[in-house]
Amino acid sequence: MSPPLLFVDDDRAFSSLGAAALQREGYAVTLARSLHEARAALARLTPALVVLDRRLPDGDGLTFLSELKSHVPGAGVVMVTAHGDIASAVDAVRAGAADYVAKPVELADLVLRVRRALDTGRLKDRLAAAEAELSGRRRLIPPASAAMQRVLAALERIAASPRSAVLLLGETGAGKEMLARHLHALSFQNEDTPFVHVNCAALPEQTVESELFGHEKGAFTDARTTRRGLVEVAHGGTLFLDEVGELPLGLQAKLLTFLDSGRFRRLGGTTEHSSSARIVAATNRDLPALMARGEFREDLWFRLGVFRIDIPPLRERHEDILPLAEGILADLRRELGRKDAMLGARARARLATYPFPGNVRELRNIIERALVMESGPELELDVLQGGKPMPSLAAAVPDMDPESFVLAGPPRALEDVERLYTRWVLERLGGRRMEAAKVLGLSYPTFLKRLGEGS
Numbered sequence: 001m002s003p004p005l006l007f008v009d010d011d012r013a014f015s016s017l018g019a020a021a022l023q024r025e026g027y028a029v030t031l032a033r034s035l036h037e038a039r040a041a042l043a044r045l046t047p048a049l050v051v052l053d054r055r056l057p058d059g060d061g062l063t064f065l066s067e068l069k070s071h072v073p074g075a076g077v078v079m080v081t082a083h084g085d086i087a088s089a090v091d092a093v094r095a096g097a098a099d100y101v102a103k104p105v106e107l108a109d110l111v112l113r114v115r116r117a118l119d120t121g122r123l124k125d126r127l128a129a130a131e132a133e134l135s136g137r138r139r140l141i142p143p144a145s146a147a148m149q150r151v152l153a154a155l156e157r158i159a160a161s162p163r164s165a166v167l168l169l170g171e172t173g174a175g176k177e178m179l180a181r182h183l184h185a186l187s188f189q190n191e192d193t194p195f196v197h198v199n200c201a202a203l204p205e206q207t208v209e210s211e212l213f214g215h216e217k218g219a220f221t222d223a224r225t226t227r228r229g230l231v232e233v234a235h236g237g238t239l240f241l242d243e244v245g246e247l248p249l250g251l252q253a254k255l256l257t258f259l260d261s262g263r264f265r266r267l268g269g270t271t272e273h274s275s276s277a278r279i280v281a282a283t284n285r286d287l288p289a290l291m292a293r294g295e296f297r298e299d300l301w302f303r304l305g306v307f308r309i310d311i312p313p314l315r316e317r318h319e320d321i322l323p324l325a326e327g328i329l330a331d332l333r334r335e336l337g338r339k340d341a342m343l344g345a346r347a348r349a350r351l352a353t354y355p356f357p358g359n360v361r362e363l364r365n366i367i368e369r370a371l372v373m374e375s376g377p378e379l380e381l382d383v384l385q386g387g388k389p390m391p392s393l394a395a396a397v398p399d400m401d402p403e404s405f406v407l408a409g410p411p412r413a414l415e416d417v418e419r420l421y422t423r424w425v426l427e428r429l430g431g432r433r434m435e436a437a438k439v440l441g442l443s444y445p446t447f448l449k450r451l452g453e454g455s
């Protein structure tokens, strides 16, 4: 937990006082009195931060800075400069120092700047890792199915109105977050535009409210300072409200007000603030069912539903399975160093009939697992053999025999038969719609359409 620091300074009084002050803050400090000693220390340890004097007995700290940066690129540097030497402070920051302190140094000031430089470094690391993850690995593989192509075409149109809210509906792993990020990239060309992800299910109500809308100092016991909410952080970009079905009712009202006016108040605050963030909400819950139970506001459903995107489950778009599998394999091959791996004929056949209850995420996991577990160049995707098949009609509802569905009279349009059969299944299941959709292997919106209720 104690980040290692290297303190390079030949002024004995200052370096021992400074080191002691930093040690009291919990940092593990190593002292070096010259560049020579600093190089020797770097051979042994990788500091998170270096406090570096400019004038050292065997050279200039500034020249050493570039050597240091190439040796330990992640280390932050706080430069110590002579009193009044602003030019050298500017040079240090240009050469990559995070900050500088001028002699005579106030110890409290030194501690503060060290802490701040470390925090900035950590933040940068986290952002870099997140960006690499997203841009490198998680590219959107172009869909082959007409249904998904329609979804992408809709997103392209929506991108042109970057203030409108969007609701993404789809089963787990179907690609809601992927599409939210895709819409963001289509809407805003500037890469610095914020995309802020909030998981509404992960936090208790008061925390969600202060995360989303911020709080004023003293709004609750732990609110020692005023904090901006993520709605403000996402200003000019996208606020992705994941699992919006879990948003507590009180906050649903506040979100509705924000959607209507772009305005909101921080927790404990009276001043109105505004943000131009676009809300993209997503859920795999059955929102109409939540509405029927009074757990989701109908007006919010309508407000969010102006641009509603239904992402079909993977089993309803067979044409996407192989292109996705090939694309994911190509990405993972590079990452896992299995350049020769490819899908064998049996693997393809297995993929074609597997129902993918976990959708694209499951497909990704299957391929990742095969790359690790199977050593041959031709992947078999053995896991799919033992994989759990979709619940068949009879297995899911033992007392329901599909044979007992009888149609009398003259031949009818297939569409009518589908509707009648859908209703029959629904009836047998005591009107439990989500369950009926599942048994029929349909997404909820498709189920509603078959029932003759969908849009």
Ligand SMILES: Nc1ncnc2c1ncn2[C@@H]1O[C@H](COP(=O)(O)OP(=O)(O)OP(=O)(O)O)[C@@H](O)[C@H]1O
Pocket (backbone or CB within 6 Å): 138, 139, 140, 141, 142, 143, 170, 171, 172, 173, 174, 175, 176, 177, 178, 179, 283, 284, 324, 360, 361, 364
């Ligand atoms: N078109 C696509 N191209 C490449 N990868 C995809 C595509 N669609 C989905 N994926 C991958 O599938 C996985 C699941 O996608 P995502 O996280 O977007 O699903 P989700 O709908 O948000 O799921 P959940 O409801 O569980 O949060 C991710 O690893 C994502 O990268």
Ligand SMILES: [Mg+2]
Pocket (backbone or CB within 6 Å): 176, 177, 242
């Ligand atoms: Mg998700």
